[in-house]
Amino acid sequence: MAVRQGSLLLLLWVSALSAQAPSATAAANGDAMVVCGQQVLTVGHADAGLELRRGDRVARLRLSILQGKGWATPQPCAEPPALTNGPERASAALSFAVAGDRRLELEATVQRDVPAVFVVSRLRRLGEPGDDYYYWSCDWATDRFASPEAAETPFDRAHWETLPARDWLWLPHGGAGLALLPTNTWGHGATQAAEVGCFIQALPRSVQVGRGDSHDASFGLAIVDEADGARACAAAAEAHGLPVVPTGPPVDYGQPAPDWLRSVEQYQLYYRPAAQWTDTVVMSTLARYPLILGSTPDKAALDRCHRAGIKVLHYVTYTCLLDTARQVAGGGQVYSEWTESIDHETRDLRDHPDWICLDADGQPQRDAWGKEHGHPGLLNTCLHQPGLREAALRQVKMLLELGFDGVFIDLAGPTPECHGKHHHPVPALTNTAAWEQLQADIYRLVKAYDPQRIVVQNTVTGIMGDHWRYCDAQMLEGRPFGYDSAEATATWAELNWLRLRQADAVRAGKVPIVLTALGKQPLDRVADAALYAYASARLAGCAWADNLSLDERAETRPLSIELAAVRLGAPHGPAERVGGVTVRRFERGLVVVNPGASPAEATVATDLAGALNDVGHGTVAAADGRVTLEMAPQSGRVVSAR
Numbered sequence: 001m002a003v004r005q006g007s008l009l010l011l012l013w014v015s016a017l018s019a020q021a022p023s024a025t026a027a028a029n030g031d032a033m034v035v036c037g038q039q040v041l042t043v044g045h046a047d048a049g050l051e052l053r054r055g056d057r058v059a060r061l062r063l064s065i066l067q068g069k070g071w072a073t074p075q076p077c078a079e080p081p082a083l084t085n086g087p088e089r090a091s092a093a094l095s096f097a098v099a100g101d102r103r104l105e106l107e108a109t110v111q112r113d114v115p116a117v118f119v120v121s122r123l124r125r126l127g128e129p130g131d132d133y134y135y136w137s138c139d140w141a142t143d144r145f146a147s148p149e150a151a152e153t154p155f156d157r158a159h160w161e162t163l164p165a166r167d168w169l170w171l172p173h174g175g176a177g178l179a180l181l182p183t184n185t186w187g188h189g190a191t192q193a194a195e196v197g198c199f200i201q202a203l204p205r206s207v208q209v210g211r212g213d214s215h216d217a218s219f220g221l222a223i224v225d226e227a228d229g230a231r232a233c234a235a236a237a238e239a240h241g242l243p244v245v246p247t248g249p250p251v252d253y254g255q256p257a258p259d260w261l262r263s264v265e266q267y268q269l270y271y272r273p274a275a276q277w278t279d280t281v282v283m284s285t286l287a288r289y290p291l292i293l294g295s296t297p298d299k300a301a302l303d304r305c306h307r308a309g310i311k312v313l314h315y316v317t318y319t320c321l322l323d324t325a326r327q328v329a330g331g332g333q334v335y336s337e338w339t340e341s342i343d344h345e346t347r348d349l350r351d352h353p354d355w356i357c358l359d360a361d362g363q364p365q366r367d368a369w370g371k372e373h374g375h376p377g378l379l380n381t382c383l384h385q386p387g388l389r390e391a392a393l394r395q396v397k398m399l400l401e402l403g404f405d406g407v408f409i410d411l412a413g414p415t416p417e418c419h420g421k422h423h424h425p426v427p428a429l430t431n432t433a434a435w436e437q438l439q440a441d442i443y444r445l446v447k448a449y450d451p452q453r454i455v456v457q458n459t460v461t462g463i464m465g466d467h468w469r470y471c472d473a474q475m476l477e478g479r480p481f482g483y484d485s486a487e488a489t490a491t492w493a494e495l496n497w498l499r500l501r502q503a504d505a506v507r508a509g510k511v512p513i514v515l516t517a518l519g520k521q522p523l524d525r526v527a528d529a530a531l532y533a534y535a536s537a538r539l540a541g542c543a544w545a546d547n548l549s550l551d552e553r554a555e556t557r558p559l560s561i562e563l564a565a566v567r568l569g570a571p572h573g574p575a576e577r578v579g580g581v582t583v584r585r586f587e588r589g590l591v592v593v594n595p596g597a598s599p600a601e602a603t604v605a606t607d608l609a610g611a612l613n614d615v616g617h618g619t620v621a622a623a624d625g626r627v628t629l630e631m632a633p634q635s636g637r638v639v640s641a642r
Ligand SMILES: [Zn+2]
Pocket: 356, 357, 358, 382, 383, 384, 418, 419, 420, 422, 423, 424
């Protein structure tokens, strides 16, 4: 961000305030204190509460951590704070036990020349993977905010408002204001009171957290007199890379995915019975993509795809299987994906009552999706059962022998616990841990068969670091647009976080993949949404699919075809912010995202010359080493060499 003209005085003011060295100290009671100029932050050892003080003005922040149907409070910090004091930067780190075999790690940092305090919180899962959600709430009473876009905006106090991340915010109250430098969405509750506080979301809002991984929040805070003070704080902070967006812990990535997968830019899903894999469909639609995830084990369909140069993975899942007797008795249909599925007879739960996952009341645990979609016989399984494990590995081996290029494992995340009184060979393992061991066995089987064949896991809502060593790719489904509505399922802050968080995985040769659903996007918005989703995925090094949702509508089929023909090639460096847009350049093109709520003019340097293909927009000319694009709000652009 450029510091605006006329802010020299502010910079002098900033320097004067923070001339003294930053410091971190511990009090006798175990609280930690970090100080930069007049900004003093105390981290409470008893409950991880934060108190920011400047003179007699105080802002207090509290954590709300979801635990079951209620909220958990951190246990008092058992160790004294870990302090670091350098000439440029000082920090204090504290750690707190949290119910659910979790740990809260808090780090407060101050930096010379930045008159603000910075907080990173990490809620780490020590045991089982699971879903986590938390937020910080602040008691700073205000009813409006200023941001880079607007001098002052009143809160809508009749409703909860979740507001997008901005470079800085200023929340005025009583002659001063709280400067908030968020890295995620923030907002306030519904209240009729004259003045309300605010909350700050952890990144992303709620997430499936793997073993050892953490759910993080990060932000900067200062009490300043004017909105320009918040602006100056943000500029000074950015110059020092603050606030940091937390990245993950060190991960064992195992072996890299084969090169062919790492060069896949787009793929598709095609869950149709064998009769629909005709020559026409394969040649006119599927052949636009190098990789298809399918669910028919038809040898002729597979051969047709291979002749067209398409690799095909077969869908498998083992956390829920069909009990065909129960399905029919309950009024459901035995669907074609089941009857077509190879060796399905040996996996029918009708014949294996001991494979059924039982809930705490001893009742068969019905699959959540099946419950909503009229499949009374679709039941969760007990992944401990040796017979089920043998059947799973047998099916995968049969698919490999048929010639499939690997398997797509659906529902690869946590699965319901089994409370069955039947035998569990290793009783200490949870059902999720048993499932993870089976997935690791599947990966070993596939790689032993042929290292060029692959395993893609659908981890659905969050990429799991500790799964990377036994898969080539992990899928995030319904991101940033889902099946149920046109609303985004992930904010720009979350997409940006995904990019930073998965950069190491991509470097290690693993492939995060995104599945976007565009069917609910209105026609006047669908092209912008599609290009936004595609460009965001490519910024993060993810392969992208839209489940053929653009192809399904006649109006958007030309865009689907044009987009599928794009081959950007290897990236030239990471994503970069240029003004209000984010850009990434590739061998044969570039992608741009305008995440903002306003139109933006993007002027992007490029090595490409002449008339370029501006996907969905016609042609754009590169002149004097750059292209200029007029971008709609929340849109993306894909520019490629012709
Ligand atoms: Zn069991």
